[in-house]
Amino acid sequence: MEILGGFAVMMSILCFFMVVVLLVTPFVVFAIKGKQDRTLDVLAGIEKRLTDIEARLSSLQPPQH
Template sequence: MIDEGAMELVGGFMVMVSIVGFFLAVLWFILPFVIFAMKGKLDRSHVMLEDVEKRLTAIEARLDMVVPPAPAANSEVSTEIPPSQAPPPSGGE
């Protein structure tokens, strides 16, 4: 005949396995919803990032047409602001 202590050990083990199995089943059912929610947000972020990239490319193209890039041989950079781009003087003092 089987010892009662062994039966108690097997019964306790089966209870623990059933509890772990229940939690894994819950995780198995919830995980796809989490993954698909993250995928949707990631897809939206990707579309927004592509839009921002296109806008930045257009801005860079306009700036290259207005201000030609400085030659690479000239290492000195002028820090003076041309009068046409200088901010207006603050009056009222």
């Protein structure tokens, strides 16, 4: 019976850690998704600014052959 009791204790500890992981995982995923969305917004702004700079530079200098 000691083996069965030890197994039950080990399973309860393992289940406790699994529950903790399952409860924390959604918060981690949504935090990463929020940071990724913010990064995409910043990159879109940078791309727009670079496009504007390129347009200004191309209008200042005629193309060289």
